[in-house]
Amino acid sequence: MTSETHKKSCPASAVYLLIINSLYLLLGIMVIAVVATAQGKVNVNLPAFGGIIAAWSLLVFVAFLGLYGTFGNKPGILFAYMILLGLLFLIQFSSSIAALSISSSQQQSLLESAWCGSSNATKGEIQRHGDCLGFYTNTTGINSCYGPVLEPEYCPRGCVTAQCTPDKPAKKAPTDQCEGCFDKLKPNLQRVLNTGGGVGLTFAFTMFVGIWAAWSHRRAKRAPATYREFL
Known part of the structure; x- marks a missing residue:
């Protein structure tokens, strides 16, 4: 990869990560607000609610991490961002499936x-x-x-x-x-579970896009060969 190509590819991947993580921030805050408000209407605490809120709260934190790693030129932070986003996908996916699969009984x-x-x-x-x-x-x-x-x-x-x-x-x-x-x-609970679980399940798959964007950005930046340089 030439120096000219390197300079051209970095801004594109950085802008892409900016868009992705801004979307994560916006949707994360919206989902937390919706689920918390709906939970207040139901007036009970359920593990599925807590799982959804915890997962989306972590997503907001990870989005900030991704923005810092991208624009602070921190490949180590970006690597941590990729790992956390992958773990967050598992949490989000399992919580959403749990919310959608709860039977009437x-x-x-x-x-x-x-x-x-x-x-x-x-x-x-x-x-x-x-x-x-x-x-x-x-x-x-x-x-x-x-x-x-x-x-x-x-x-x-x-x-x-x-x-x-x-x-x-x-x-x-x-x-x-x-x-x-x-x-x-019961009707409020069913509505909250369907809404929170459906949105969470759909959005969980978009996290792969964030992982791919971070991987592309680190590759464009040419990941350092030594551990000291990596950090």
Whole structure:
């Protein structure tokens, strides 16, 4: 490779890496915001949510690493960028597959575990905002982990029962039966899993483009022969 070719190839690969990593930054921040917002609506913590958020947070860090390695002329940083991006692909791919492959029964088990592991305050907030009472419809045993939280401040305002009377007047005409919170949480959970998993799975494959671009840039820069020069 001549010196003239070397000078011409470097700017092209650098610009390509700039575009790729800027895309990673933008989409990473967007996905984290979307999943975190949706998780707040569901009001439960699930491993699939944490996996998606962790993977995309790492992607944002790796994108910064790629930009620094490219424009700081750090071949060692670029090599680390390639390795981390490859590992991130595995994490992103497995998390997305897990989110998409969760069956209805598994979703129910996850929500049951999350509900029973939540504090009464968390359950009460779900009841109040979701206009639901207890985990399942007609759950009456307050000593059961599936039972309702009966404090007036946590009673739903959209329905009235003999068990639970809200401390403030209803904003809309109440009904005489409250739906269980499971029926309110499940559609949100399914939507979040499908959206987060689908976007994550599609974007995971584009990480190969980033690895290829970094490899091309390092090759154009002629990787040093010694370990000291490499660093």
